[in-house]
Amino acid sequence: MRKLLKPVDSALDVFNVCIGRVRSTDLKSRLLACSREIESSSIEFDQKAPNSQLHTILSKDNVANSVTVDEMKAVYTDRMAKKLAPGRIYYDRLMSLPEHARCPLCSQRVVSTLDHHLPKAHFPSLAVSPFNLIPACQDCNKTKSEGIPTCSAEETLHPYYDDVESFVWIRARLIETVPVAIEFYVDPPDDCDPILAERLKNHFKSFGLAALYASHAAEELASVEYIAKRVFDNGGSVELQRHLVETASGKRAVNLNSWQSALYCCLSENNWFCEARFE
Template sequence: MRKLTPPNDDAVVVFEACIERVRNADLKRRLQSCSEEIGEASAEFDQKAAVAELHTIEAKDNVANAVSVDEMKKVYTARMAKKMAPGRIYYDRIMALPEHGRCPLCSQRFVSTLDHHLPKAHYPSLAVSPLNLIPSCQDCNKTKSEDIPRSSEQETLNPYYDDVEGFIWVKARLVESIPVSIEFYVDPPRNCDEVLKERLKRHFNIFNLSSLYSSHAAEELANIEFIARKIFENGGADELKNFLRDAAESRVQVNKNSWQTALYTCLRESQWFCQIRFL
């Protein structure tokens, strides 16, 4: 997962911009009565997301006893996410947060939608709260679906609040076969907080990152087959190991927990790959 700078737009300001063009007088009156609760809900989210206590936020089936879940869903879909909608400017700002447009949840696919970290079907007061909206790819958004955490350990990582880029926790193991296959797994440092360890594993499993990374690794292995064999034939195992070491170190500089970093580290450390694979 890649860290993102949190959006700084106020939830109430965003909400009020979204409902500005509502023509139905009764609906608009009821929506306007929700502003206070929406502000309070966003503040509670901000406080509890920082300490992995989102599971303590109560799920609801309405906002301020005035607006239904379906009505709040429409505020998001029709008045924020839709092109030319009054709240679209805030949608676009959040979409533009990830570097290179990559999904921060999987670090691979391109951002194409916003994911509600806490699902709007159960937390309607957070439907348009910027802090609850994570730029993501379609696959991560669909995979996560309406997952509701029941404990701190079940909370997936949040790019706005969790910084897990300073230590290595994504690793890979090589299966000695032809063609070579790579398995990815989570292995945080021993001094890592126990709750965070479980959240890292949860995040990895919820978004099916092992399968995604294994697929990319298989393609990468096919791409380097020719050059790796040539290096081995010309310089032996030591030269191949040097090549893989440089490749791993280069990728560490970009992202310690990318599948590329884990792949090349795994290959470099494999005596079988460096000494036997190309015999």
């Protein structure tokens, strides 16, 4: 997962802009009655997210006993996400947060939508809260669905609040076959907070990252083995290992926990691959 800068726009400001063009007097009145809850819910989210306590936020089927879930969904869909909608400026601002437009949840695919970290179907007061809206790829958005965490360990990582880029936690293991195969797994450091360690594993599982990374790695391995054989033929196992170590170092300089970093670190540390694979 890649860290993102936390949005600075307030949920109340976004909400007020989104409902600014509502023509129905009744609906506009009921939406305005939600303002206090919209603001307080976003504040609660901001206070609990850093401490892995989002699971303690109670789900609801309305906002301020005035607006239904479907009506709040419509505020997001029709008045924020839709092109030319009054709140579209905030939608686009959130979508521009990831570097190179890469999904922060999988670190692989291109962002194409906003994911509600806590689903709007169960937390309607957070439907347009920037803290609850994460730029994501379509696959991650669909994979996560509308599941609700019941404890800290079940909370997936949140790019605005969780920083897991300073230590290695995604690794790979080599399956010594011809051609070779790779499996990816989570291996937090020994000093990692136990709850965070469980969240790392849950995030990896929830978004199907093992299968995603294995798929991409399988495609790259064909070229890796071709180059590795040439290096081995020219310089032996010592030169091959040096080549793989340097490649891994370059990948880690970009992203410690990319599948590429895990792949090349695994290959460089595997004696069979460096010494026997190409004999």
